[in-house]
Amino acid sequence: MSVTARIAIGWLYLVLCGCMAPEGYEPHVPEGDPRQGREVLAELECGVCHVIPGVPGARGRVGPALADYKRNVYIAGRYPNDPDILTRFVRDAPSMSPDTAMPAIEMSEAQARDIAAYLYSL
Amino acid sequence: MSEQHVQSVLHSAPGSGAELLEELGMVLYVGAALIFVVVMGLLLHAVFSRRLRASARAWVIGGGIVFPAVTLFVLLTYSLAVGSAVSALNSGTALQLLLNCFGIDSNARIPPPLPGTLRINVVGKQWWWEVRYRAADGELRNVPLANELRIPVDEPVELMVSSGDVIHSFWVPSLAGKVDMIPGRTNRLVVRTSEPGIYRGQCAEYCGGQHALMALYVVAEPRERFYDWLRNQAQPARAPTDPFLRSGYDAFMQGRCPECHTVRGTPAEGTSGPDLTHIGGRHSLAAGVLKNHIGTMAGWIAGSQDVKPGNLMPDSEIHTGSQLRALAAWLESLE
Amino acid sequence: MPSWIHKPSWVHKPTRKIVLLVTGAIALVLFGALGAAVVLLSGAYSTAATTQHFKITHRLLDAGLRYSVRASASDIQAPILDEPHKYEQGAACYRLHCAQCHGAPGIAPDEEGRGMLPIASNLAQSAREWPAEWLYYVTKKGVRMSGMPAWEFRMSEESLWSTVAFLTRLPSLTRAEYAQLSQYSAQLECESAEGAEMQASEDRTKIVFRQYACHSCHRIEGVVGPKSYVGPALVEWSHRKYLAGTLPNNEENLVRFILDPQAVRPHSLMPKLEVAPAHARQMARYLLELE
Numbered sequence: 001m002s003v004t005a006r007i008a009i010g011w012l013y014l015v016l017c018g019c020m021a022p023e024g025y026e027p028h029v030p031e032g033d034p035r036q037g038r039e040v041l042a043e044l045e046c047g048v049c050h051v052i053p054g055v056p057g058a059r060g061r062v063g064p065a066l067a068d069y070k071r072n073v074y075i076a077g078r079y080p081n082d083p084d085i086l087t088r089f090v091r092d093a094p095s096m097s098p099d100t101a102m103p104a105i106e107m108s109e110a111q112a113r114d115i116a117a118y119l120y121s122l
Numbered sequence: 123m124s125e126q127h128v129q130s131v132l133h134s135a136p137g138s139g140a141e142l143l144e145e146l147g148m149v150l151y152v153g154a155a156l157i158f159v160v161v162m163g164l165l166l167h168a169v170f171s172r173r174l175r176a177s178a179r180a181w182v183i184g185g186g187i188v189f190p191a192v193t194l195f196v197l198l199t200y201s202l203a204v205g206s207a208v209s210a211l212n213s214g215t216a217l218q219l220l221l222n223c224f225g226i227d228s229n230a231r232i233p234p235p236l237p238g239t240l241r242i243n244v245v246g247k248q249w250w251w252e253v254r255y256r257a258a259d260g261e262l263r264n265v266p267l268a269n270e271l272r273i274p275v276d277e278p279v280e281l282m283v284s285s286g287d288v289i290h291s292f293w294v295p296s297l298a299g300k301v302d303m304i305p306g307r308t309n310r311l312v313v314r315t316s317e318p319g320i321y322r323g324q325c326a327e328y329c330g331g332q333h334a335l336m337a338l339y340v341v342a343e344p345r346e347r348f349y350d351w352l353r354n355q356a357q358p359a360r361a362p363t364d365p366f367l368r369s370g371y372d373a374f375m376q377g378r379c380p381e382c383h384t385v386r387g388t389p390a391e392g393t394s395g396p397d398l399t400h401i402g403g404r405h406s407l408a409a410g411v412l413k414n415h416i417g418t419m420a421g422w423i424a425g426s427q428d429v430k431p432g433n434l435m436p437d438s439e440i441h442t443g444s445q446l447r448a449l450a451a452w453l454e455s456l457e
Numbered sequence: 458m459p460s461w462i463h464k465p466s467w468v469h470k471p472t473r474k475i476v477l478l479v480t481g482a483i484a485l486v487l488f489g490a491l492g493a494a495v496v497l498l499s500g501a502y503s504t505a506a507t508t509q510h511f512k513i514t515h516r517l518l519d520a521g522l523r524y525s526v527r528a529s530a531s532d533i534q535a536p537i538l539d540e541p542h543k544y545e546q547g548a549a550c551y552r553l554h555c556a557q558c559h560g561a562p563g564i565a566p567d568e569e570g571r572g573m574l575p576i577a578s579n580l581a582q583s584a585r586e587w588p589a590e591w592l593y594y595v596t597k598k599g600v601r602m603s604g605m606p607a608w609e610f611r612m613s614e615e616s617l618w619s620t621v622a623f624l625t626r627l628p629s630l631t632r633a634e635y636a637q638l639s640q641y642s643a644q645l646e647c648e649s650a651e652g653a654e655m656q657a658s659e660d661r662t663k664i665v666f667r668q669y670a671c672h673s674c675h676r677i678e679g680v681v682g683p684k685s686y687v688g689p690a691l692v693e694w695s696h697r698k699y700l701a702g703t704l705p706n707n708e709e710n711l712v713r714f715i716l717d718p719q720a721v722r723p724h725s726l727m728p729k730l731e732v733a734p735a736h737a738r739q740m741a742r743y744l745l746e747l748e
């Protein structure tokens with residue numbers, strides 16, 4: 001494409017608002033329901049230790065803030081941030097990282113999936 | 123977990139003082155509404171009708187003197203009757219109730235607990251409740267607990283409420299009216315319910331920064347279960363069984379925790395914080411603020427100042443991640 | 458009544474001119490910004506390292522570098538550089554840290570060094586033309602947007618000056634002489650900045666973070682860098698109770714973790730960055746003040 005053509009296209013972008021941010025990584029949690037996930041997070045009170053946007057009262061600072069989780073590259077500084085691993089981690093962190101301060105809180109597999117789906121939807 | 127009831131004066135528990143009070147309230151609301159409607163009707167009538175049917179004098183005497191006098195007399199009698207029914211629950215007299223209202227009935231005249239009646243001391247503290255069971259039953263004297271009350275159903279339970287610092291107020295709307303907790307004074311309240319379940323209560327007198335997060339649960343259980351529970355609560359804490367719980371116990375003892383908390387049967391004998399001997403069996407943590415599971419427990423220990431800012435427990439700052447989990451697991455094991 | 462009151466044009470004419478000029482200037486600025494936006498959004502500006510700078514751009518940048526270095530290096534005082542063994546020591550540093558980009562007498566830059574824009578010039582030329590203080594300054598502070606790293610946080614003060622001592626000799630070295638020197642200096646080590654002193658001003662600490670590339674993985678409050686979330690965002694840090702999910706968050710533990718993450722968590726993906734202890738402490742204090 002010639003430079004002139006590109007500049008012409010540039011004008012077009014400008015007219016059409018010009019936002020051309022490339023698509024980010026969009027993880028998908030099979031059978032995870034983000035809306036349900038938010039309720040599970042509130043129900044299990046994960047907010048005592050985490051700041052979680054959209055979950056009332058979640059302003060704990062024991063662990064890292066869980067905002068915009070899909071941009072994080074790693075989980076707990078150790079595992080790649082991937083839906084399956086995240087689902088396992090929220091359910092039983094100590095088995096994956098024995099020195100962690102995050103306890104294993106009782107929940108079902110489905111609940112863990114919903115949580116993961118919500119965290120990725122932030 | 124048994125059924126949790128709505129915290130509301132409009133959902134009073136059957137057989138409780140609150141039920142009588144709710145009835146009284148209803149009569150007053152409905153009566154007042156009726157009178158209001160009638161008065162408004164008369165007003166409209168007066169404005170729009172051309173002819174005065176009765177003499178003005180009859181209206182003034184009938185509606186202004188006779189009607190209020192009769193109504194108030196009936197209401198007073200009725201409310202005294204309700205009062206004496208409530209105090210019958212309190213096993214006192216209507217007169218005593220009246221004296222109580224004016225604060226004339228002093229501490230000195232608090233009768234000894236009736237034989238067979240369960241007496242519980244509840245002391246309001248910033249921002250939690252110290253609870254001490256004093257069952258007449260010999261072996262169950264003096265069981266110190268915190269932040270949760272259990273009562274047997276269909277049995278009046280005598281609460282002696284006071285305060286350890288500032289004025290608080292003990293209020294479980296579905297069970298009884300409010301009673302202030304005043305430093306240097308002990309007030310008495312009898313609660314009773316015939317429906318098992320969990321009733322939520324709330325401090326009802328502003329007592330400082332975390333007043334809003336000073337709640338408690340009252341669990342009503344069948345008599346048998348209740349006494350089993352109380353016998354268990356009277357026991358000291360069980361020794362940790364496995365190495366992980368053991369390390370949690372050690373973490374507790376190494377931290378500042380024993381300065382403020384008692385775990386009966388261990389060297390921890392502090393009294394400025396709630397008794398933790400059977401913390402794992404409670405429905406909530408930190409005076410009704412959090413549900414009780416290993417996550418909230420660990421979160422509370424490491425970050426109570428974010429959960430309940432300004433509360434009198436400092437964040438633990440020395441435990442590693444696995445120590446924190448072990449500590450929380452050990453406390454949860456104390457049922 | 459004075460006559461000029463009746464001649465409003467005398468008052469208004471220059472005002473009109475000013476208004477015209479100002480509007481013109483604003484329009485020009487807006488037009489320029491619009492043009493820049495078009496070029497940016499259309500992708501017409503190439504970021505490829507294979508396209509060349511315009512000649513004028515290159516000359517301008519070069520001149521800019523010289524003036525900037527001259528101004529900044531004006532109060533640096535070089536120590537005695539021809540002490541015995543100093544330049545041999547410098548040769549060791551040069552071989553280790555510089556030759557891959559700048560090459561050496563008779564030796565080409567390594568492959569990483571060849572594809573750069575701007576290309577790292579052969580220093581035999583610069584060393585002939587530049588005083589020692591300038592060489593020292595550029596080596597210590599680096600050159601922004603060029604790929605020339607700052608060596609302040611990787612080489613001790615001593616090593617920096619010995620490298621400069623070597624550079625001053627560079628133009629006079631033959632291929633054989635350099636080969637010999639290079640062989641001799643192979644047994645010498647280049648001293649790192651391990652024993653650095655703590656200079657704890659806030660600005661200085663931000664430099665420290667950048668110089669250890671912490672911001673290549675972390676978003677750090679107050680430090681400009683890429684939007685990277687490889688490591689957790691280091692914001693509002695003073696409120697955090699646990700560090701790396703396992704240690705209570707306090708200065709000692711933070712220093713411990715920054716110095717050697719794997720000693721704390723063997724599987725941690727946070728790399729060990731050979732941070733000088735003083736710098737680790739400085740960074741820890743900075744983080745612990747983030748509200």
Ligand SMILES: [Cu+2]
Nearest residue numbers: 325327329333
């Ligand atoms: Cu209060």
